[in-house]
Amino acid sequence: DTEVTQTPKHLVMGMTNKKSLKCEQHMGHRAMYWYKQKAKKPPELMFVYSYEKLSINESVPSRFSPECPNSSLLNLHLHALQPEDSALYLCASSQEHRAGVQETQYFGPGTRLLVL
């Protein structure tokens, strides 16, 4: 089973709202990722968690706050977003994330976010 699940599927929020995106995997993977994808563009990496610790932050604005409560769950907390943050937010997981090892990343279906 290579399933990554994400909730909600769709989200509409105002610029003053606080919301959270959730991601879950039960493959025993120890690395989890958040990507942002704009229409007709490839996914862009935002954050990487390895063994529940933040490993990479691709200079993402602080209005995006990731959290990894345990090895199966990944959250993305959203606050004071801008309309240009509207996009498809993808979660992915892989067995590991470490130097010298290239692990396959499995993506979830994404959350389509609209910021008004």
Add this chain to the structure above:
Amino acid sequence: GENVEQHPSTLSVQEGDSAVIKCTYSDSASNYFPWYKQELGKGPQLIIDIRSNVGEKKDQRIAVTLNKTAKHFSLHITETQPEDSAVYFCAASGGGTSYGKLTFGQGTILTVHP
């Protein structure tokens, strides 16, 4: 950092024809090259991948070839079917401090006409 270029940006074929998508990468240290298929409203789905110690890999109607010297890799789909219509992304990973980070090409919109 790594840079991946993907061509063509759109590809239209008749059902039963073959489709080829090509990617070039810039970082000779990259050693992992996955291909993803993304259907409308869905997340990218891994369809095949290849590592730098292998020159070719095949899975039913899909094959990937890798030329490390020229730094390019290609996706070949034979006997295309309408359900192959989607956006295809190539990616490269593995170079130096960018381990585990996928650098994607810009995508190819494949349309298979019945």
